[in-house]
Amino acid sequence: MSTNTKSFSLPFRAPFWAQILAGLVLGVLLGWLARSQDVSWLVTTLDKIGSTFVGLLKLAVAPLVFFAILVSITNLRKVNNAARLASQTLIWFMITSLIAVAIGLVIGLVTNPGSGTGLTPQDGAKPDSTGSWLDFLTGIIPTDVITPFTELNVLQIVFMAAVAGIAALKLGEKAQPILALSESVLELLQKALWWVIRLAPLGTMGLIGNAIATYGWDLIGKYATFTADIYVGCLIVLFGVYPALLAGVAKANPLQFFRGAWPAIQLAFVSRSSVGTMPVTQKVTERLGVPREYASFAVPFGATTKMDGCAAVYPAIAAIFVAQIFDVPLGVTDYLLIAFVSVVGSAATAGLTGATVMLTLTLSTLGLPMEGVGLLLAIDPILDMIRTATNVAGQALVPVLVSAREKLLDRDAYNSVHGSLVDEPEPASAETREPAAATA
Template identity: 85%
Template sequence: MSASVSEAPEAPEAKPSSRIPKVPFWVQIIAGLVLGALLGWIARSQDVSWLKETLGQVGDIFVQLLKLAVAPLVFFAILVSITNLRKVNNAARLASRTLLWFMITSLIAVAIGLAIGLITNPGSGTGLTPQDGKLPKREGSWIDFLTGIVPTDVITPFTELNVLQIVFMAAVAGIAALKLGDRAKPILALSESVLELLQKALWWVIRLAPIGTVGLIGFAIADYGWDLIGKYATFTADVYVGCAIVLFGVYPLLLATVAKISPLHFFKGAWPAIQLAFVSRSSVGTMPLTQKVTERLGVPKEYASFAVPFGATT
């Protein structure tokens, strides 16, 4: 008796995918830089006034959109981060230690920036001297600085984008909400929803960054030319060198000695947020991804929801 073998049905023929491959965001940014430089050179060398004006308008609109989102986003991010302390054990101790570390790392970064500036003197090629600058409109003491943090009304800090005053108001509102307890739940729910809405809107703006880059770089080259931009090459290099020292020098040292965490493990987990922040130039816009990788690295969600927004905005 012969065994009959049934033939397997033929697999359908694979159709070529018509989907356009997605271009990485960092490639879009670089393409924006190259295209902006090319258009700016054309506008300057050929004296194309309409192209220069168009590049300027594109860049201005992009910057205005960013500024539009910053003030309310800072306010609600700080407010929500402070109120999230209600979910954390030993909240006061953790909050004070977090702020202390923010101050320590900021001090280290400032010291590195000053040292690099003193060593390289990035303004030497510009031909500018301190006498070419304008005196500040106002001068004052540390007391004047501290009293200046307290706004005279609730509207002006948002219209003038005074971030310190916005942070102060958000901190006061967050502490008041903590004191109110359950009675503040409706306000907290609304604040969290508004924060998510603002983050989504800001992400849409960040997705326009390649176009904004075309306008900003193009107008700069069309208006100032390569000569002036070349004079600031040292300053640009200083910024990247300083960031590299902090990122690959200071952070690994603190991770290994204080946190007792492998720097390689940290960078492996944090790299998606670091990469997005680098190409988008927005710590606030990267905030949702930062929170995800922070939790993935083992930080409790309750604490991360306080530290990440506070750090990203301050």
């Protein structure tokens, strides 16, 4: 069958980034109008549009994570040195997380984000649920196979998928029918999610508009230093650390990386969901020259565990912020604990919108009051956009670094990336692009 058949298209269609930008601007204007003129129906409409978009993304999260992890583990059998690739991926996840948390700590110590805010301990409230190391460790193992999907416990879903994937590898040819079905279901989910992704401009308008209509600019004023710290920290990681690693470790042009990865980064900024962005992240990673079999392992793995924004920069600055509000001194040991939690506990965020679990885990480890979480909940949606964008950029970065170090990266593909990936009508099927040969 010919692959050159062109579908009907309008004579002019704005590129996806322009649609996102238009949704952002329109959302700001509508949010300001709704708040300044007290238009309640407009606030409700913006809230419904934004929540529907996020709901559609979350709808596919549970099965998407399960089949993506299962297929990614079994795909490693097609790659030479699979164990080495997996270990290198984990090591670079840890290295970049350590760098990110160090940047967060330095920024927090220099700027003192909790000073002069006017906030007091009485302004905080304990969250309904908190994270602890015991809950984190024991909560990985499910008690049944249904509850993790109904309650969207991503860690338990990842655990079951990993067990199923390893078991399939051990069974060999006997598991082939299950693997074929899993790959088909995964492609079906990705295609359906791609249609949802096309609604991102509308989702942007609703999410941004509702945030402004609900919180206004006054809230940002109280958290000005803290908000600036999170954005500056994430931007340093995104446009400072990552380009330095690309140039120094991968010997690759950082501009080419951002040209290829930008569709995933901008979608992550809007959707605030690493898992929801995962199909786009995987596709841009493959377009950057990472072999398909390795990308199909590294990206899903990263979408559930690699969180430089949510699990490194954010908890580091937030812990300092809460400690200053509650007048609790922190020492060197506490800062080392923050780094430890960021590296080991990042899976607690599980690629979902928000990082409350990670924050409660950090605060409980340091012995800081849980009421500190309540101080940050209102501002969280505004912070989560840049955090998730940083997460997703890191999830695309590490496979490029590892592929380059292992001489698997298709340099020609990397250097020829151009255009907006999301402007293509739908993701390519497994047969449309052969990955670069995975050689030792």
